[in-house]
Amino acid sequence: MITTIDLRGTTHSGGELSQLMPRARVDVSASAEAASGLIDDVRQRGSAALLDQAERLDGVRPDSIRVPDAVIRRAVEHLAPAVREALDEAIRRVRAVSSAQLPVPISTGLSDGGMVQQRWRPIRRVGLYVPGGKAVYPSSVVMNVVPAQVAGVASLALASPPQKDFGGSVHPTILAAAGLLGIDEVYAMGGAGAIGAFAWGVPDLGLEPVDLVTGPGNVWVAAAKRIVRGQVGIDAEAGPTEILVIADESADPVLVAADLVSQAEHDELAAAVLVTDSAAFAERTRAELGLLAESAHHGTRVRTALDGQQSAIVIVDDIAAAAGFSNAYGPEHLELQVRDPDALLAMIDNAGAIFVGEHSPVSLGDYLAGSNHVLPTGGQARFSSGLGVATFLRPQQVIRYEREGLREVAGHIHALANAEDLPAHAAAVSARFRAEPNGDTA
Structure with a gap:
């Protein structure tokens, strides 16, 4: 013991x-070579590779990788009332906490005619991974989808491994959770292949590439996330x-x-x-x-x-x-x-x-x-945080300077540009004052 x-x-x-x-x-790196092979296979052969991987790794070949809308609706209709009530309450609570995380735009006035605004923009499209190995995780559907929706993500796709007991489809409880949240783009695909499919898309499946992949998974999923990072964003190597x-x-x-x-x-x-x-x-x-x-x-x-x-x-x-x-x-x-x-x-x-x-x-x-249950593991809490609205938002700075605001700092820009031997930087400022007697403003 x-x-x-x-x-x-x-x-x-x-x-x-x-x-x-x-x-x-x-050791995630030990799985990287095998994960890379699975990803490359999907990039080269598309849905055929996903079907072959499902048959080999999950023990079943799905009739359809993309789950039909009717199957999702049926899963919602047949969901046990107690489970539906629990999921509805979980959705309500996670949505309330996520809504409180939404940042507000902040404008900082630095001078007359000088302003920098901080704003947050949602990521365009996100791929959400929900594991399906030793257990079924409809709660992970809630934890991934709700903060993304609160953040304003316009396009959400969900992947979960095909289940042998359900004819190669995604587990019906996961489908029901997706249906309750209005997610209709669901794929029966798992592991490294699914992460690769999200990152580069699968044209013959109609699966468009995503900009961010989130969600927990096994060591193969973690290795795949490490490989696709840079092509897309990831939340963490859980x-x-x-x-x-x-x-x-x-x-x-x-x-x-x-x-x-x-x-x-x-x-x-x-x-x-x-x-x-x-x-x-x-x-x-x-x-x-x-x-x-x-x-x-x-x-x-x-x-x-x-x-x-x-x-x-x-x-x-x-x-x-x-x-x-x-x-x-x-x-x-x-x-x-x-x-x-x-x-x-x-x-x-x-x-x-x-x-x-x-x-x-x-x-x-x-x-x-x-609260959200998608959290950093393996000591990553020392430098990262759990899934939340911020995961799905990008901060942007919007700079608004009027003529007098630029004039106020023009001399400083010239000094720094010359110190860095970048005279065109200084010239870009002087060009805005070229009609004035002392056009260089220095």
């Missing part, structure tokens, strides 16, 4: 801590899910163990990490993990994840040290279950999403909190 890392009585630099981190060995819980002896070990197991059931490479300043609490949680793993529906998967090198119970001297460890780790999901969570929150810098208090489990964020 889960490894213990005891850091009490020791101090470590950031570099030393990074060597101690429990991490899954997921890896296996992670949860890090900081807890002290005031926490409930049953709840902490339940939350660790909830993420461990995603994948054998899922990371479940507890950081605590109480050795006694660590042992109580370990015991609960053993009980829950034995009774879990996906018990084998959970035990493999907990036993893996990416999962651990870390014992530290105090809560400040726990915060330092967490900041070095940069978790996708961070839970704070301590006596004074606000004091701890003030010490946290790096996390994809932070869940405060025992009634804010990661499961809430996965579905109904209103």
Whole structure:
């Protein structure tokens, strides 16, 4: 069962801590060559390559790569009422939180006749990837589509792997979620081939290239995103899910163990990490993990994840040290279950999403909190953020200067242009004052 890392009585630099981190060995670059081959195949052979890849990798050859509108409508009609109600509420909450993220244009006046405006423009067309391997993720449809719609993206295409159990079509629950959101461009294609199809388009399928690809996926999807970056934008190279819980002896070990197991059931490479300043609490949680793993529906998967090198119970001297460890780790999901969570929150810098208090489990964020569950993994929270409206917007600066505003800085432009040996830059300014006696304005 889960490894213990005891850091009490020791101090470590950031570099030393990074060597101690429990991490899954997921080498995206090792999959790059195979992913590149799949992408090149799609670029050369179009839909024929996608069909062959589906047959080889997903075990089924779709009758149609693009899902017909009638199939999407039928999926909505047959969606279980309880699931539809839950999806409707998730859509409402994520839309409310996403709407609050919309930036407003800001104009900065620098002088009479000198103005710079900051505005945000939506990306024209986006390809949304929804995985379909070990589980079905209609919630990921919501998390990808809603902020894009709020941002004003005009064209959205969705891809998800073909399902053998459904005749090669996309899983009906994913189709239903897409239908509820008004998405009618859905493709039964998965893995690296799907990412390549988004990036370069598939003319014989009528699939136009996108400008941005978002959504989680396996290592092949992550490798494909790395390959197409530059041709299109990407959100992140998402890896296996992670949860890090900081807890002290005031926490409930049953709840902490339940939350660790909830993420461990995603994948054998899922990371479940507890950081605590109480050795006694660590042992109580370990015991609960053993009980829950034995009774879990996906018990084998959970035990493999907990036993893996990416999962651990870390014992530290105090809560400040726990915060330092967490900041070095940069978790996708961070839970704070301590006596004074606000004091701890003030010490946290790096996390994809932070869940405060025992009634804010990661499961809430996965579905109904209103926050987005597409988050940076593998320590990327140190320099990137989760999916949101900003993902689908490009900031632009609009410069408006009148004659007198330009005249005010013309001499400075001349000085800098001459210092950089770029006289044509200075001449472009002087040309605007050529009718004046001293046309060079310097």
